[in-house]
Amino acid sequence: MARTMTKRWTAALALAGAVLLGGCKREEKPPEPAKPGTAAAPTEVTLQLFGDPAEVEGYRQLISAFEAKNPDVKVRLVPIGKQKDHMAKLTTAFSGGTPPDLFLINYRRFAQFAAKDVLEPLGPRLEKSTVLKERDFYPQAVEAFRYDGALECLPQNVSSLVVYWNRALFQRLGVPPPKPDWTWDDFRKTAQALTRDENGDGRMDVHGLAFEPTLSRLAPFIWQAGGDIVDDVNDPRHMQLLNEPALEALRFVLRLQRVFKVTPSLEEAKSENHEARFAAGRLGMLLNSRRLVPTLRAVPDLDWDVAPLPRHHKTATVLHSDAYCMSRASKAKDAAFRFVEFALGSTGAELVARGGRTVPSLKRVAESPAFLDPNQRPASARVFLDSILSIRRLPNVAVWNEVETRADVIVEEWFYTVPPHGTQLTESDSKEVRPGQEAGGSMRRLLRQGNEVNALGQEVTEAVQGILDSAPKSGTP
Amino acid sequence: MKPGAPRGREAMVWLAAPFLVAAALLVGLPALLALGLAFTEYDALSAPRFVGVDHFLRLWDDPLFWTALGNSLLFAAMAVPLRLAVALGLALLLHRGGRLARSAVFLPTVVPDIAYALLWLWLLNPLYGPLALALKAVGVADTGWLLTPWGARGALVALTVFQLGEVFVVLLAARRELPEELYELCELEGGGALTVFSKVTLPLMAPTLALLAARDVVVSLQTTFVPALVITQGGPRYATTFLPLYIYQNGFEYLRLGYASAMTWVMFLVTAAMVAAQLWVLRGWRASKEA
Numbered sequence: 001m002a003r004t005m006t007k008r009w010t011a012a013l014a015l016a017g018a019v020l021l022g023g024c025k026r027e028e029k030p031p032e033p034a035k036p037g038t039a040a041a042p043t044e045v046t047l048q049l050f051g052d053p054a055e056v057e058g059y060r061q062l063i064s065a066f067e068a069k070n071p072d073v074k075v076r077l078v079p080i081g082k083q084k085d086h087m088a089k090l091t092t093a094f095s096g097g098t099p100p101d102l103f104l105i106n107y108r109r110f111a112q113f114a115a116k117d118v119l120e121p122l123g124p125r126l127e128k129s130t131v132l133k134e135r136d137f138y139p140q141a142v143e144a145f146r147y148d149g150a151l152e153c154l155p156q157n158v159s160s161l162v163v164y165w166n167r168a169l170f171q172r173l174g175v176p177p178p179k180p181d182w183t184w185d186d187f188r189k190t191a192q193a194l195t196r197d198e199n200g201d202g203r204m205d206v207h208g209l210a211f212e213p214t215l216s217r218l219a220p221f222i223w224q225a226g227g228d229i230v231d232d233v234n235d236p237r238h239m240q241l242l243n244e245p246a247l248e249a250l251r252f253v254l255r256l257q258r259v260f261k262v263t264p265s266l267e268e269a270k271s272e273n274h275e276a277r278f279a280a281g282r283l284g285m286l287l288n289s290r291r292l293v294p295t296l297r298a299v300p301d302l303d304w305d306v307a308p309l310p311r312h313h314k315t316a317t318v319l320h321s322d323a324y325c326m327s328r329a330s331k332a333k334d335a336a337f338r339f340v341e342f343a344l345g346s347t348g349a350e351l352v353a354r355g356g357r358t359v360p361s362l363k364r365v366a367e368s369p370a371f372l373d374p375n376q377r378p379a380s381a382r383v384f385l386d387s388i389l390s391i392r393r394l395p396n397v398a399v400w401n402e403v404e405t406r407a408d409v410i411v412e413e414w415f416y417t418v419p420p421h422g423t424q425l426t427e428s429d430s431k432e433v434r435p436g437q438e439a440g441g442s443m444r445r446l447l448r449q450g451n452e453v454n455a456l457g458q459e460v461t462e463a464v465q466g467i468l469d470s471a472p473k474s475g476t477p
Numbered sequence: 478m479k480p481g482a483p484r485g486r487e488a489m490v491w492l493a494a495p496f497l498v499a500a501a502l503l504v505g506l507p508a509l510l511a512l513g514l515a516f517t518e519y520d521a522l523s524a525p526r527f528v529g530v531d532h533f534l535r536l537w538d539d540p541l542f543w544t545a546l547g548n549s550l551l552f553a554a555m556a557v558p559l560r561l562a563v564a565l566g567l568a569l570l571l572h573r574g575g576r577l578a579r580s581a582v583f584l585p586t587v588v589p590d591i592a593y594a595l596l597w598l599w600l601l602n603p604l605y606g607p608l609a610l611a612l613k614a615v616g617v618a619d620t621g622w623l624l625t626p627w628g629a630r631g632a633l634v635a636l637t638v639f640q641l642g643e644v645f646v647v648l649l650a651a652r653r654e655l656p657e658e659l660y661e662l663c664e665l666e667g668g669g670a671l672t673v674f675s676k677v678t679l680p681l682m683a684p685t686l687a688l689l690a691a692r693d694v695v696v697s698l699q700t701t702f703v704p705a706l707v708i709t710q711g712g713p714r715y716a717t718t719f720l721p722l723y724i725y726q727n728g729f730e731y732l733r734l735g736y737a738s739a740m741t742w743v744m745f746l747v748t749a750a751m752v753a754a755q756l757w758v759l760r761g762w763r764a765s766k767e768a
Binding site: 084087088091092094095112113116117118266267268270271272401402405409410412413 | 523605714730732
């Protein structure tokens with residue numbers, strides 16, 4: 001049965017691919033055979049985005065629905081597998097003078113294009129639109145796509161970082177489910193209770209928790225402790241990772257990894273990605289944004305739900321939002337904007353929301369059954385909406401993409417590099433630093449001078465200060 | 478040859494002409510344009526702005542550039558001798574026959590780079606990869622070394638060692654060209670295998686080896702791009718960030734095409750210098766032999 005289903009899906013995907021390829025070759029005929037000389041060929045609009053196959057399938061459905069209502073427009077989808085490749089293809093396409101008419105991009109990355117003035121600001125078009133009004137959107141998402149005061153792109157989603165948890169695994173191991181208002185301590189204890197070496201070979205078979213060690217994943221913990229990532233989110237000039245609240249958060253994260261050992265080791269993380277581990281039922285909790293939902297729904301018999309991030313001194317989570325941006329060089333701006341109106345309007349937003357990919361930026365769709373459908377996983381979809389109240393964002397300036405790229409390499413190394421003589425951290429949180437120990441790897445110098453916690457702040461600051469300094473004075477309000 | 482047909486040098490020029498024209502158009506011209514761009518601030522979106530030698534000064538102060546350059550040179554220093562030694566060994570082993578074995582040696586060279594890199598990504602998986610499982614079977618439980626800087630560098634070197642088909646074929650041909658009489662003579666004189674190798678094979682094949690070494694240095698400085706991008710993404714902690722990858726990141730991820738062009742030219746000059754040094758050594762060696 002399952003095999004037949006798989007085959008059917010493969011066939012459907014192949015068919016969708018064939019349709020797409022047909023679109024590439026522009027062989028598809030307009031729906032009604034036109035008499036010679038009367039009807040023009042449909043206007044073609046290209047849309048580039050990145051995502052897993054399950055995510056991309058959702059956008060294919062959106063495009064089909066749009067084309068059915070707008071036979072004079074043909075949308076050509078350019079799906080890319082990875083975010084990095086999406087960015088590289090965008091930059092080369094812009095430099096080659098053939099950018100896509102539309103593309104979806106995260107607020108942390110759009111500004112490098114906005115700064116070069118190659119985007120068609122969509123704010124003025126939104127003002128004139130009869131379909132969409134700015135007040136219908138969540139302001140947190142809209143605000144993230146302003147550059148120098150102008151609304152450049154229109155957000156399709158307002159996702160946040162949440163805890164995906166494997167309900168079946170929790171039940172099997174007798175661990176109580178996450179409580180709505182849980183604390184760092186509850187979170188840590190839950191992760192500990194889930195972490196098991198079931199066959200006694202010395203290697204954990206089930207891990208309590210996993211997340212990508214990146215700056216954007218650390219951010220909410222730092223905010224929860226009352227700290228900050230940068231001095232000014234609108235015009236970042238200095239990193240703030242060495243302030244005491246930030247250090248408290250970093251100590252907490254690092255203790256999860258090397259004292260309580262609830263997260264996969266470097267070896268384990270590199271051998272199997274966290275999503276696969278979660279889908280296979282060997283991971284209790286996984287931190288991610290909404291974009292994981294279509295992929296998890298496609299895993300048969302996986303019983304999972306979402307919970308909010310734990311709180312500490314404060315409640316906080318980080319905004320994950322993508323928006324439709326339009327190239328200034330587009331020759332089909334009106335048709336492209338019609339697609340944006342459709343995609344972000346009730347019909348399109350509901351369609352994509354049902355597919356699971358987005359937390360709709362349009363409030364009325366987010367509050368509708370299309371998003372909150374109790375028959376679809378996650379059952380606690382409202383967690384995403386409740387999180388919006390405590391959502392904060394990272395900077396959206398032009399250099400931020402580079403800052404994160406540079407910092408993430410360091411965050412990963414910091415997270416996994418244990419000093420050779422063992423960690424100085426203990427089960428109880430302590431600021432005390434034992435005398436410096438000789439460490440291996442390229443962090444040796446800093447680990448010798450300082451300690452394993454603030455090595456992160458020192459290294460990141462050293463690596464990105466030059467990039468922050470190179471940013472022009474920003475006028476973003 | 479028909480009378481009046483071009484001969485000697487002239488004929489060579491004619492034969493090389495199509496290649497020279499294509500090289501001038503597809504390599505020479507872009508290289509000159511890149512040299513021009515190296516003196517500008519260019520993001521591919523707005524017009525280039527002349528900045529003089531700023532990029533070259535910035536290179537001097539860019540620690541990541543030095544790391545990448547060092548990694549590239551280190552890679553060449555490890556990969557080139559190893560590849561040549563392995564290819565020579567295989568050529569000597571297989572020059573009398575073994576069609577199947579020869580095909581097997583050449584096969585990895587035919588695999589497309591991306592597919593080859595993905596294959597190694599699986600082979601090197603630190604827990605579930607065949608290498609890790611084999612090591613575990615012989616009692617080496619700790620395969621974490623694959624994720625250390627030297628482990629990653631070593632893995633990339635190992636991966637390129639298997640793609641030596643071209644070097645192998647050239648050495649195979651060179652070995653088969655050597656006069657058998659010499660070997661028979663050696664045998665009559667009672668020379669051991671080692672003597673034959675050091676007194677006959679190696680000296681006669683040395684010019685070919687030197688030429689291949691020069692070529693392999695050039696290739697090594699370039700071929701790191703795909704495996705570094707696919708397998709290690711330049712990590713851990715820049716240990717496998719080679720110059721081509723760093724140039725790509727600057728040009729296409731951060732839109733600093735002027736800076737990337739400057740780096741490309743530095744890489745070109747470094748490559749030229751290394752080849753020149755090898756040829757200089759070769760010339761000295763030849764002169765000493767003739768003297």
